[in-house]
Amino acid sequence: MPKRVIHGEGIWRSDKLARVEPPWVRAEYANLIPLALANGVFESNPRRIWSEVYSYNRNDISVQDVETVILPALVKVGLLFCWKGEAGKGWGYWIGIEKPGRLPGKSRRGRNEAVGPKPPIEQLRKFMESIGIQKLLGSGSGSGTGSGTGTGKGDAQAPAPSPSAYKGIHLKISQRQDKILAEAFPWVDRQQEYHKMDS
Numbered sequence: 001m002p003k004r005v006i007h008g009e010g011i012w013r014s015d016k017l018a019r020v021e022p023p024w025v026r027a028e029y030a031n032l033i034p035l036a037l038a039n040g041v042f043e044s045n046p047r048r049i050w051s052e053v054y055s056y057n058r059n060d061i062s063v064q065d066v067e068t069v070i071l072p073a074l075v076k077v078g079l080l081f082c083w084k085g086e087a088g089k090g091w092g093y094w095i096g097i098e099k100p101g102r103l104p105g106k107s108r109r110g111r112n113e114a115v116g117p118k119p120p121i122e123q124l125r126k127f128m129e130s131i132g133i134q135k136l137l138g139s140g141s142g143s144g145t146g147s148g149t150g151t152g153k154g155d156a157q158a159p160a161p162s163p164s165a166y167k168g169i170h171l172k173i174s175q176r177q178d179k180i181l182a183e184a185f186p187w188v189d190r191q192q193e194y195h196k197m198d199s
Helices: 008-012 023-035 046-054 063-076 121-130 175-184 190-198
Strands: 041-043 080-084 090-094
Touching: 023 046, 023 063, 041 046, 046 063, 063 080, 080 121, 175 190
Parallel strands: none
Antiparallel strands: 041 090, 080 090
């Protein structure tokens, strides 16, 4: 059974989780995170979820609760993305689980830790846009405390970065680092980003 790190502060201060209705489903998010395989994906069949998570000590939750209340509530606020894979098998992906420390390192994935299929990137992008999230998994980091009015890539009003502290320092990326970045962020023009950081 997968072991996943639950980030307490991330759950306690989650605006998405605060929007989950009905309120009793909010606690189920932390209960369901351990379903994730090493890449944040899990089989989303409600009967399987009920069997693994609830059947032993949660007789107050039914398969129908999982199917008609819990999963839809988490999808609605953008915590969970679901799709049908090959042969119609349902899969789920926890949005945001790829943040550092929450999943096994890439070197362990597929060797010591089982992985599920990769979420279909275009479907995931459309889903995230439909719920008002403009960036795709792993496309940024930080605490969200910055200021500015820009809304999109290249927006004229977006504040320009000021890396004056690093002026004169050249960015060096190994082939291994470049490969890891390519796997994590396939939609990013890495050469262009390296050039911006190095200038």
